[in-house]
Each structure stands twice: as structure tokens, then as C-alpha cells.
Amino acid sequence: MPGDADRTAGERRADARRNRARVLSVAEEVFAADGLAVPLSEIARRAGVGPGTVYRHFASKEALFEAVVIDRIARLVDDTCALASDDDPGAAFFAAFAMVVRQVAVNKALCDALTAESGRAMTVGPELRERFRAALAGLLERAQGAGAVRADVTVDDVQRLVHGCVRMEQAGPTGRPTAIVCDGLRPMASERPAGLPAVTELPAAARNETRPQVPDGSRPGATAPRCAECGGSIAAARTGRPPRFCGSACRQKAHRRRARNTDRPPRTG
Structure with a gap:
């Protein structure tokens, strides 16, 4: 019957989506822990699917790696956008800055993409890049309007500082470099509205x-x-x-x- 055939096709599509999501989730963990050296057959085994299932969705390990990176960036963009509704613009901006540095620094796959260490040029769509930039720019503008961030800082400055913090945290992840950079983004004491935290005094x-x-x-x-x-x-x-x-x-x-x-x-x- 046509209805049964349609339902069966729908179930196959649902299974395919679940399998793809499962492979992406496992691949993200594997790439983050072991880099690109892990074969697709091992990723398929850990995901509980056959190698053919992986190849149906991803033509190569590089294609899977790229999909993992894009998926993680998309989630990072969503999380950054969500902070725009925070009642404290300064806290939202600095939370976003620390979150982006932390998530990039601890995820080896994403670091490879951002620093071009994977040997393959990542093709992150312009819409996703613009969404991320717009989210950062919106958080920055609100924080500057509240007097929590220096007025001369641009969104390009923020993106460059994020990348710099990632490199420093990779050398010795302590959160300290990010905290110091965030202090530098705050206005000077003479420009800071009453009630805002002062720049952290280092030992x-x-x-x-x-x-x-x-x-x-x-x-x-x-x-x-x-x-x-x-x-x-x-x-x-x-x-x-x-x-x-x-x-x-x-x-x-x-x-x-x-x-x-x-x-x-x-x-x-």
C-alpha cells in the first residue's frame, strides 16, 4: 500500500538522520581526543554502525572531519547568540569571550580547522561566519553601551584576541591568559562606571x-x-x-x- 511505503521511507529517513547524528557525535569525541589519525572504520565501530553507513553520509574522513567542525561551530554560534538576551551586557560579553576560547582551545578538531593544521581548507559557509561575527558584534556593542568594555575595541579586535588566547591556552590551559586579556578589554578606572569590577591585580x-x-x-x-x-x-x-x-x-x-x-x-x- 502507498501509505505503508511512504511510512517505511519516512522511517528510513529518520534512521538515516539518527545514524548521521550518531556518527557526528562519536567522530567529534574521537577527533578531539586523537586527531585525524583515527580510521573511519574505528569511528563506525564506536558509533555502532557499519563502515558503509559512514561512507553513505561522508565520502571521506576529511569530509567527516569538516562536517564535525561545521556542526560544532554552528552550536557555538547558537550559544553565543543565546547570550544576547542576558540582563547584564558586560557579563554576557565576557562569558561569551571565555566560552569561545574554552570551546575552541579544548577541541582539537576545531583548533585544527582554525589554524589550518589539518591540511584541508575548511569550507565554513559565509552565512555561519557572518552569524558568528554578528553575534559577537551585538554582544560587544551592548557591553560598550553599558560601559563594561573599552569604547575603542572593535569586533575584529575581539576575534583576533580570541585566536591569540586559544594559542596561549593550548600552551598551558589555565584560563589565566584569557582572564588577563579580558581585563585589558575593560575600561580604565577613570572611565569605568561605578559598580563595575576593577582590573584584576596579578600576583x-x-x-x-x-x-x-x-x-x-x-x-x-x-x-x-x-x-x-x-x-x-x-x-x-x-x-x-x-x-x-x-x-x-x-x-x-x-x-x-x-x-x-x-x-x-x-x-x-
């Missing part, structure tokens, strides 16, 4: 300010560290760890004093 050790500071004549308003032995000013290092001593003589004096204090003879050579 002294994190700022490399464990030694007394003196004015640095090479840079107006800047400071230079003092020698831990003689107290004289020393040139600030451009890279690496800041120096503790003004020269080898003070370094050796400090070493000999430490050796005396611990009743050990100083090493020579």
Missing part, C-alpha cells in the same frame, strides 16, 4: 616584580630592577628571565655569602 611573582624597582631612564615612566647585591640599577632584560645582579662581581659575592650562610665552601671554576 607580584607573576609580574616578575620581586625586586625593588628604580626609574628606567630609557623609557619615560618605566622602571628598572635593582641589583640584589649592591642595590644599583641594572638594565631590564628584553627577553627571558629578568637579571638579578648588575654584573659577575655581584653575582659571585652573593654566591660566596650564600655559601658562608649554609656552612659550605663556595664552588670554584
